[in-house]
Amino acid sequence: MSFRSSITIVASPRPRVGKTLVARLLTDFHQGENRKVVSFDLNSGERTLTQFLPQQTVAASVRDVNGQMALFDRLVTDDDTTKIIDLGHESYESFFTLAQQIDFIEEARQRSIAVAILFMVTPDQTSVTAYRNLRDRFPRAMLVPLHNEMLGSAQYRDKYPISGSGGLTVKLPALAPGLRKLIDSPPFSFANSNMGSATDVPLDAHIELQRWLRRIYLEFRELDLRLLLADLSSSIRFGS
Amino acid sequence: MARPAVILVGADKGGVGKTTVARTLIDYFGAHQTPTRAFDTEAPRGTLKRFHPDLTEVVDVTSVSDQMKIFDTLGSADAKVTVIDVRAGLLSSTLQALTEIGFLESAKKGQITFAVFHILGPSIASLEEIAETARVVGDANYFLVKNFVNNTTFFEWDPATYNSYFKKIKGAEEITIPKLNEMAYEQVEVASVPFVSFVGNKGPKGEAANYSFVLRGYVRHWLGNVWGEFDKVKLVDLVSPKMESNVRQVAG
Numbered sequence: 001m002s003f004r005s006s007i008t009i010v011a012s013p014r015p016r017v018g019k020t021l022v023a024r025l026l027t028d029f030h031q032g033e034n035r036k037v038v039s040f041d042l043n044s045g046e047r048t049l050t051q052f053l054p055q056q057t058v059a060a061s062v063r064d065v066n067g068q069m070a071l072f073d074r075l076v077t078d079d080d081t082t083k084i085i086d087l088g089h090e091s092y093e094s095f096f097t098l099a100q101q102i103d104f105i106e107e108a109r110q111r112s113i114a115v116a117i118l119f120m121v122t123p124d125q126t127s128v129t130a131y132r133n134l135r136d137r138f139p140r141a142m143l144v145p146l147h148n149e150m151l152g153s154a155q156y157r158d159k160y161p162i163s164g165s166g167g168l169t170v171k172l173p174a175l176a177p178g179l180r181k182l183i184d185s186p187p188f189s190f191a192n193s194n195m196g197s198a199t200d201v202p203l204d205a206h207i208e209l210q211r212w213l214r215r216i217y218l219e220f221r222e223l224d225l226r227l228l229l230a231d232l233s234s235s236i237r238f239g240s
Numbered sequence: 241m242a243r244p245a246v247i248l249v250g251a252d253k254g255g256v257g258k259t260t261v262a263r264t265l266i267d268y269f270g271a272h273q274t275p276t277r278a279f280d281t282e283a284p285r286g287t288l289k290r291f292h293p294d295l296t297e298v299v300d301v302t303s304v305s306d307q308m309k310i311f312d313t314l315g316s317a318d319a320k321v322t323v324i325d326v327r328a329g330l331l332s333s334t335l336q337a338l339t340e341i342g343f344l345e346s347a348k349k350g351q352i353t354f355a356v357f358h359i360l361g362p363s364i365a366s367l368e369e370i371a372e373t374a375r376v377v378g379d380a381n382y383f384l385v386k387n388f389v390n391n392t393t394f395f396e397w398d399p400a401t402y403n404s405y406f407k408k409i410k411g412a413e414e415i416t417i418p419k420l421n422e423m424a425y426e427q428v429e430v431a432s433v434p435f436v437s438f439v440g441n442k443g444p445k446g447e448a449a450n451y452s453f454v455l456r457g458y459v460r461h462w463l464g465n466v467w468g469e470f471d472k473v474k475l476v477d478l479v480s481p482k483m484e485s486n487v488r489q490v491a492g
Contacts, residue, residue, distance in 0.1 A: 065423045069454045076453050102457020 005080055005113050006227055010146075011087040011096075012120035013130045018148040019120055020048045021183075022172060023086035025213075026118075027056055028190040029220045036081040040071060042095065043088035051186040060085075062094050072098070076107050092130070096137065105141045114231045116142040116223065118170065121160050122151065128159045135163050142230045144223065149174040170219045175212050179205055244314040245353035245479035246343075248380075250326030250334065252369045256361035257387040259287045261417060262325040264466045265357070266292050267436045269321050271467070272476050277319035279310055281327045281334075288325045290432050293444075295319075301326065301334055311343055314352065321479050331358070331369070335376040348379045353479055355381040357415070370405040381478060382412040388419045415469045424458035427451060435463050 008026055010019045023039055030037040040060040041049040050057045058074075061067035075083055087095055099105070108115050117138070119131050134143055145160040147169050162168065175183070182188060182201065190213060201209075249262045262278065269276040278296040280288035286298035299306035301324070314322065326334050335356070338344050347354035356377055358370065370384065384406060406412060428438045431451065439460045443449040470476075 065421060065454070069452050072454045072457075073452050098454075098457075101461045102454055103460065104457070107453055107457070 005078070005082055006224075007075055007083045007085065007108060007113060007115045009085040009087055009095075009115070009117045010120070011085075011092060011117055011134075012122070013089055013092045013126055014120070014122055014124065015089045017120040017122055017151060018172060019088070020052075020086050022118060022120070022146060022148075023049055023084050024052050025172075025190060025216055026084045026220060027053055029217050030082045030084070031056070031191055032217070036079075037084065038074075038081055039084040039086060040075075041086050041088075042071075042091045043086060044090055045088070048186075049086045052188065062091055062098055068098060072102065072104060076104070076111055076113065078111050078113070096134065100137050105138050109140065114142070114227045116144055116227055118144050118146045118223075119160070121145045121147050121156050121169070123154065123156055123159070128156075131160055139163075142227060144226070145169040146172060148172045150180065168222075170223055171216075172219075173212055173215050176205075176208065179209055179212075183209070242320060242480060243351060243353055244317070245321045245355070246311075246314065246347075247321065247323045247355045247357060247479075248326055248331070248334065249323065249357040249359065250331035251359040251361065252329055252331050252372070253361050254328030256328075256359045257389050257417070258328070258359050259291075259325055260389050261357055261359055261385055261387060262288055262323055263291050263435060264417070264463065265323050265470070266295060267434050267463065268467050268470050268475070269323075269479070270434075270436065272480075274321055274476065274480055275319045276321040276323060277317060278323040278325065280325050281330065282325070283327075291434055301330060302337070307337065307341065311341065332372050332376065335373065339376060344376075344380070353381070354379075355383065355475075355478065357383045357385050359385045359387050361387070367402060367405045371408055374409045377409065382409050383415050383473060384409075384412055385415045385417060387417045389417050390420065390422065390425055413473045415473060417469070418462060418465050420462040421455070421458045424455040424462070427455050428459060435459055439463065 010023045010026070012019055020043070027037050027039045037056055039049055039053060039057045041047050041057050042060050042062070043049065044061070047059055050059055060071045062071060105115055117134060119134065121127065121131070131143070131145070134141075143163045145156075145162070147156070149172060153174070157169070160169070182205075183190070247265060249258050249265065251258055266276055266278055276295060278288055278292055279301070280286040280296050280298045281301040282288070283298050283300045286296065289296040289298050297309075299309060301307065301310070310322065310324065324334075335344075343352070344354070346352045356373070358373055360367070360369075406414070428435060431438055431443070431449070433442065433444050433449075437443070437446075438451055439456050441449050441451055441456060
């Protein structure tokens with residue numbers, strides 16, 4: 001790979017659209033690929049990501065300069081670590097405003113760190129506008145729409161035009177309500193082959209969960225490849 | 241050969257950020273590849289010299305020998321632009337001295353480009369300085385600089401009052417220096433390097449440094465805005481009409 005490590009920002013200006021679930025899945029996916037992973041929990045409330053992945057997660061904030069330094073200085077540190085950001089909706093605007101102001105994407109690029117923004121698509125105008133705004137503000141970041149099918153099966157392709165390097169929409173497949181309850185109860189871990197403490201999971205449910213995980217991990221693997229491709233294209237285009 | 245340019249940065253009140261503005265000017269001309277030298281009149285200390293030691297000489301602007309050192313060398317120095325950071329309280333008297341040595345007359349005849357950056361503090365006393373300075377500034381390019389760099393409070397002037405002072409000087413232009421995050425400002429102070437070196441993550445001797453990326457980002461953003469203000473008043477065109485005037489990319 002031409003980039004040494006990657007940062008994936010899971011973002012939406014809306015609450016309760018599945019950002020933390022995606023961040024958990026990504027963290028477990030990268031761990032399963034034997035990568036060093038650290039996740040940053042930018043939710044000021046319950047810190048759900050921290051509850052699920054206490055070993056891998058750092059509570060972060062962009063409210064003051066100390067918090068900003070603790071987060072962004074670590075993000076651009078060349079430590080061969082894959083970084084996942086669970087960007088809570090209340091930190092959405094301040095995070096991206098600061099990122100633009102300090103030229104975060106360019107700094108990461110100079111340090112051979114690839115940055116992807118996984119944007120949770122929903123039909124509301126706030127999200128549509130926010131997505132287009134991100135495209136304008138960060139033309140060199142890979143902006144990828146993510147459709148959480150648990151929120152409904154409708155497609156919003158016309159509302160979320162694919163950016164040049166972003167490629168296709170990532171799909172988070174729907175999951176049976178019973179299994180959703182299971183995976184949303186800490187300390188459930190996708191990485192744990194025994195499915196956490198849920199020893200009473202019926203075999204068919206277990207199989208369904210594994211099948212679901214394989215589908216989403218396949219999407220992530222493709223995302224990884226797209227990130228690599230975008231990085232190579234960018235290197236060729238900008239001659240670096 | 242292009243005519244030399246002299247930029248006087250001053251205020252009669254202390255602590256309004258004269259040296260900070262002088263530093264941004266030196267960085268700005270450096271980015272435009274305009275050879276620049278600086279004189280720091282805070283003898284014997286010299287804050288400006290601490291940040292730009294290779295370009296700066298500490299002088300006593302009230303002494304004739306140092307006045308000769310500055311003004312008699314304008315035509316012969318390699319530097320095209322001379323920035324003078326005038327110590328607090330000496331702006332009016334320096335302008336008076338420049339009148340007496342015929343410098344302002346030379347500027348009037350177009351032999352020298354002369355600009356005054358009058359840094360205003362947040363108090364009403366700063367406005368009163370304008371009237372005082374206006375008497376002697378003559379035909380210089382006059383810039384009134386509202387400096388918010390390390391100020392957290394709003395300026396206490398009434399806009400109408402400010403405008404009445406502002407209009408006293410023919411052709412005066414306004415420059416606003418935006419606020420810079422306190423921690424970022426402090427870290428540049430501690431590092432004792434030019435703003436562009438801090439942005440470029442370089443130490444005093446050009447060696448690689450390890451400044452915070454976030455703080456460097458704040459400084460880069462701020463410096464870009466300051467230079468935007470200088471672009472707005474066409475500062476490069478003023479000191480060097482033929483030069484490209486749109487270098488906006490800050491080091492790093």
